[in-house]
Amino acid sequence: EPEVTQTPSHQVTQMGQEVILRCVPISNHLYFYWYRQILGQKVEFLVSFYNNEISEKSEIFDDQFSVERPDGSNFTLKIRSTKLEDSAMYFCASRGFRHLAGANVLTFGAGSRLTVL
């Protein structure tokens, strides 16, 4: 079964450092997402991406965050200067075209755990 793959599975970084989290979405999917889950809290939407541009972003997704699809297969999330509160599990997700009568079913990766010290 096709899957979304994320690397690294765990990254530890110092506060103020830049971090890039990588995702390989399912190959025929066209909509891409990043979510995060701070330990013990809910899964929160960060950003959605379609047709090489951001289609929606949350309040969390400030100027420190950026996304890119550099080569047609990878989808990356960059945090320019990490803060302690960026420590979380980051999930990438993708989906294909929505059926006329169907929900937006996102397929999630296993996540990248970011620990900021």
Place this chain on the structure above:
Amino acid sequence: DQQVKQNSPSLSVQEGRISILNCDYTNSMFDYFLWYKKYPAEGPTFLISISSIKDKNEDGRFTVFLNKSAKHLSLHIVPSQPGDSAVYFCAADTGKLIFGQGTTLQVKP
């Protein structure tokens, strides 16, 4: 801004019995609702969805009920199995998914 709420952080049931997971929402304009299951060290996986124009959708052991007047949905798992032990998230579909806080289900053998 809690548009989707799961008020029970945990639920424990005996194998073979019914598990009922609840979810409340605030926005009556949501088109679809979805349930996801999450095991430790894995991403959420899609379980079942329901359109806002329906009140029930069934898939094997999993049934989702929607009560629009109460803005409430529930996931029933019958019979519950130990392998169902996981965190269950309900989500509202607005083009992106808005998740609840999750309910940890433990099914005891």
